Amino acid sequence: MRIGKEKVSRIRLAPVLLAFSLAAGSVFLVPSAYALSELHKIPGQAAGEAPPQGNAQGQNQPQGTTPGVPMADPLVNSQNGQGVDKTPGAQDASKPVEVIYDISKAPEPVRKMRQQIVEAAASGDLERLRPLIGTGSDQTQVTVGEATDDPISTLKDLSGDPDGNEILAIMLDIMSTGFVHVGQGTAEDMYVWPYFAEKDLKSLTPPERVELLRIVTAGDLADMQEFGGYNFYRLGITPDGKWKFFTAGD
Template sequence: MRTGKEKVSRIPLAPVLLAFSLAAGNVFLAPAAYALSELHKIPGQANDAPAAPGSAQGQSQPQGGATPNVPMADPLVKSQNNQSVDKTPGAEENNFKPVEVIYDISKAPEPVRKMREQIVEAAASGDLERLRPLMGTGTDQTQVTVGEPTDDPIGTLKDLSGDPDGDEILAIMLDIVSTGFVHVGQGTADDMYVWPYFAEKDLKSLTPPERVELLRIVTAGDLSDMQEFGGYNFYRLGITPDGKWKFFTAGD
């Protein structure tokens, strides 16, 4: 009868040592695997142990508290660019400068407001002749054609109208001064309040509401032609800060 001691002595030594070493290895490897996946749950290690450069832990904590995998931007550069460059597409290449569109007529000087009101009243009357006293004479006469001045601005406007009485041109004039306007040439000889604001804006950058507003004045075909041309070329009206009606012309 063999004893237990004799049974043990007959077990080959090499396999025993190999099994022991594998078991010992599992004991020492287990904590390492646990540390990679559950490190944040082990007190004293998640915050105290420094992360190795390029490790998964180091990558999950970007500088500045930014969202992982999102590149950091330079807000100072972007802010400066936004202030110095017109955001509208194509504005720089077409030489359009940023403009402030004004809808509140009270922001214009009193002489400008008064002249606009007189133009509106005259145009709404349906009598083209009521515009004549507002147009001045000589060098101060309102310009109604591009190029050489005309001796009879009222007669010229009647000829430009699609009807014999000039009603169409009066309707266009009312539509023009009913839009927003811009103040251009401040501090220069060309200081002017101009209607509509489209005359100073890149038409390719118009918002949907602005396109609708422009289409109250021109047709969709006209708008397409203007965009291809590179700017607004329908009627525009200008009043100087001291209340002189400077022009009502069509063209660039």
């Protein structure tokens, strides 16, 4: 399932957690490793993906979707919990967040971009993401702060392996979860994966915890709960199909 996740988990969580601890007046240390993702069901060759039909209550996966990436048959279908103001356009933390699993409820440009990202990531070739990332002011944000000159090179550097396969696996894991629609009617209108970015992690149900633990380790989750929210990778797509960001942190 998850090869050496405790050994190679959380290297990129450490700076965020350390900064939070210093602000609170006490320093705590976290292991210097990064969480690996599961690719045991993901083929090396991309396959076509069709928008799912029906609801998220255990219906079969639509024919033509990429194997190993749940579409209309998720582990969890919950709309409980509170939002966490962690992403652009994040919902009011006092309001319940609606978790969406049916990708057909997203606009067609969002569905198309998601499918292209999934297919590129499943191929194992990081360069297949380049046409989707864009350039200039439309370039996908892959680091917090200023844009990088070469986002593909940056993603490769962030990966725990020289070919960037780990970062692609993380991307697939994230996009296999439910998602949320935040910032409706504002300039930050966005569809965000995973939905944990907008959830109170201390209120997760057991099935939701299992789904999150497909992405991070139990140690990561404990650190996130202490930190106050999800701070691993998240991905955002605008309603018009622009891939806005793929970043880690709060």
